[in-house]
Amino acid sequence: MILHTLNALPDTPAFNxxxxxxxxxxxxxxxxxxxxxxxxxxxxxxERSGVAICALxxxxxxxxxxxxxxxxxxxxxxDEFVVLxxxxxxxxxxx
Numbered sequence: 001m002i003l004h005t006l007n008a009l010p011d012t013p014a015f016n017x018x019x020x021x022x023x024x025x026x027x028x029x030x031x032x033x034x035x036x037x038x039x040x041x042x043x044x045x046x047e048r049s050g051v052a053i054c055a056l057x058x059x060x061x062x063x064x065x066x067x068x069x070x071x072x073x074x075x076x077x078x079d080e081f082v083v084l085x086x087x088x089x090x091x092x093x094x095x
Contacts, residue, residue: 001025003088004051007032007095010042018094024050027084029076031056034094035063038073056081 004026008014015037022028028051030037035055037046046053054074060066069075076084085091 001088002027002090002092003084004028005091005093006030006034006037007093009033010037010039014094015042018092019045019049021092022046022049022051027052027054027088029054029056029081029084030073031059035059035065035069038065038069043070043073054080054084 002023002025004018004022006015006018006028008018015034018028028046030053037043038053038055038060043053054076055069057075057077060069060075066075
């Protein structure tokens with residue numbers, strides 16, 4: 001069980017490396033440029049992994065994607081981010 005934090009655009013090596021290591025037991029938090037991974041095309045690829053996906057609410061707003069993100073992508077704040085880090089014994093950051 002790993003919490004993956006993805007701060008990379010969908011067309012970067014870090015995004016693809018993260019994608020290759022996702023497991024259905026993991027969670028993925030999109031933050032920074034990673035929130036663009038919740039757009040339709042890259043999201044389809046991410047969802048195939050079966051991983052739980054959420055996005056940092058402030059970064060979604062900064063990217064102007066608040067009304068674009070699908071409802072099933074949970075938008076979380078920093079307090080909820082801390083809760084995720086407590087739930088998962090390991091964290092892997094992708095930049």
